[in-house]
Amino acid sequence: MIEHDFDLPHxxxxxxxxxxxxxxxxxxxxxxxxxxxxxxxxxxxxDAHRCCRxxxxxxxxxxxxxxxxxxxxxxxxxxxxxxIRQRCPDVIICxxxxxxxxxxxxxxxxxLNLEGTAKPDMASLTLGxxxxxxxxxxxxxxVIEKLAIKMRENSIVPELEIFDTxxxxxxxxxxxxxxxxxxxxxxxxxxxxxxxxxxxxDIACMVNELPGEFHWAAAGIGKFQLNMNIAAIxxxxxxxxxxxxxxxxxxxxxxxxxxxxxxxxxxxIAAEIGREIATSSQARQILGLNSSSSGDVKxxxxxxxxxxxxxxxx
Ligand code: MG
Numbered sequence: 001m002i003e004h005d006f007d008l009p010h011x012x013x014x015x016x017x018x019x020x021x022x023x024x025x026x027x028x029x030x031x032x033x034x035x036x037x038x039x040x041x042x043x044x045x046x047d048a049h050r051c052c053r054x055x056x057x058x059x060x061x062x063x064x065x066x067x068x069x070x071x072x073x074x075x076x077x078x079x080x081x082x083x084i085r086q087r088c089p090d091v092i093i094c095x096x097x098x099x100x101x102x103x104x105x106x107x108x109x110x111x112l113n114l115e116g117t118a119k120p121d122m123a124s125l126t127l128g129x130x131x132x133x134x135x136x137x138x139x140x141x142x143v144i145e146k147l148a149i150k151m152r153e154n155s156i157v158p159e160l161e162i163f164d165t166x167x168x169x170x171x172x173x174x175x176x177x178x179x180x181x182x183x184x185x186x187x188x189x190x191x192x193x194x195x196x197x198x199x200x201x202d203i204a205c206m207v208n209e210l211p212g213e214f215h216w217a218a219a220g221i222g223k224f225q226l227n228m229n230i231a232a233i234x235x236x237x238x239x240x241x242x243x244x245x246x247x248x249x250x251x252x253x254x255x256x257x258x259x260x261x262x263x264x265x266x267x268x269i270a271a272e273i274g275r276e277i278a279t280s281s282q283a284r285q286i287l288g289l290n291s292s293s294s295g296d297v298k299x300x301x302x303x304x305x306x307x308x309x310x311x312x313x314x
Contacts, residue, residue: 010236016286017278018270019238021159021187021217022056024048024259026244027070027100034247036258039064041076045083047259051242052088054263057283059084060094060124060159060244063111070101074110078118085117090280092289094122094159097147099129100137105146112150121289122185123151125158127167127174131194144170148179157289160186160214163195168209175211183288184214187240188232191224198224203231215287223251226265233270241266 024047029037038047048059061084063076081093095111102108112123125147126139151158158180160171174180188206191198196206198220210216217238220228225246229239241262249257249265267277284291 015236015275016238017282018233018266018275019058019215019217019278019283019286020056020263020266021058021060021094021238021240021242022048022051022259022263023060023219023240023242023244024051025062025064026242027062027096027098029243029247030068034243034256036256037243037247038259039068041079041083044080045087048084048091049087050258050260051263052091052280054260055267055277056091056263057278057280058092058094058122059088060096060240060242061120062096062098062244070098072097072102072107072110074114077111077120078114081114081118081120088280090284090291092121092280092283092287094124095120097123097125098137099126099139099143100132100135103138103140103143105143108143109147109150112147112154112156119154120156122157122159123147124161125151126161126163127170128163130163130192132192141170145174145179148174152179152181155290157183157185157287160184161189162186162206163189163192165196165206165209168206171214172211182213184211185217185287186210186214187217187219188228188237189219189221189240189245190228191221198228200231203228203235207235207237219245222246223248223253225262229266230269233266233273233275239266 025038025044038044061080063071063080065071077095084093097108126137129138162168190196190202196202203218217240218228218232219240229241232239242259247256249255249261278286
């Protein structure tokens with residue numbers, strides 16, 4: 001008898017319900033770039049709630065300080081996380097431990113010290129250093145290992161951020177060392193000039209390199225967001241979408257998106273090609289995460305579907 005079916009091909013193994021990870025704020029977008037980026041604690045909580053209702057089952061958060069700049073202060077994270085849990089009890093919350101503005105381990109690990117209802121379910125773990133257009137995300141092997149160990153010790157699941165195939169090698173080495181353990185969830189981020197390109201060839205190569213037990217989602221940077229999201233939906237992967245990676249709704253860069261608009265579009269496209277949307281509790285089950293405290297699921301994608309006059313997939 002086959003205990004695990006992750007190595008069976010599609011369609012012998014049906015596609016899982018689609019997990020939508022909403023990256024709603026990020027490090028870079030500011031109010032001067034788009035009024036729709038949530039930056040205050042209350043804005044982030046309100047926007048997370050809208051995203052959950054629209055179909056997101058993971059909320060990827062970055063905290064900002066009183067001036068709207070990125071902060072790693074765990075007290076701000078605690079306010080955001082507890083506020084989101086009150087409104088969306090079962091949603092999976094992923095906190096950033098990014099090295100883009102701050103690469104000292106202690107600051108990046110601050111959010112991993114939160115406990116109780118303020119503890120994030122997941123935290124981002126970028127598996128190598130890389131260049132963005134105007135800055136660099138520095139992630140030394142030592143800091144990556146220390147963050148991964150701290151996450152494991154505190155039962156926080158890494159959102160493995162993978163920008164090229166070398167970072168998949170890094171993931172495999174951490175698995176081999178026993179530093180990374182199940183459950184495995186990774187995001188493939190494509191479309192920066194300095195990383196893997198946003199093409200079907202690149203995404204296929206990366207997925208082919210992933211161990212079978214890895215749950216994966218794809219994200220495109222900027223105008224590649226939608227293309228990579230659609231590729232992931234077709235290939236049986238999951239999706240990361242949101243203003244963190246892309247502030248526009250259209251390729252002409254004329255329409256500034258809200259996070260809710262971006263998620264609703266994914267829900268519509270997924271419904272058209274038969275991918276059902278995972279609720280938060282279903283996403284927890286698929287990824288092997290503990291069920292959170294109490295809450296009834298507030299993820300209500302059917303509401304989003306009705307608004308677009310499409311019938312939700314049952
Ligand atoms: Mg992030």
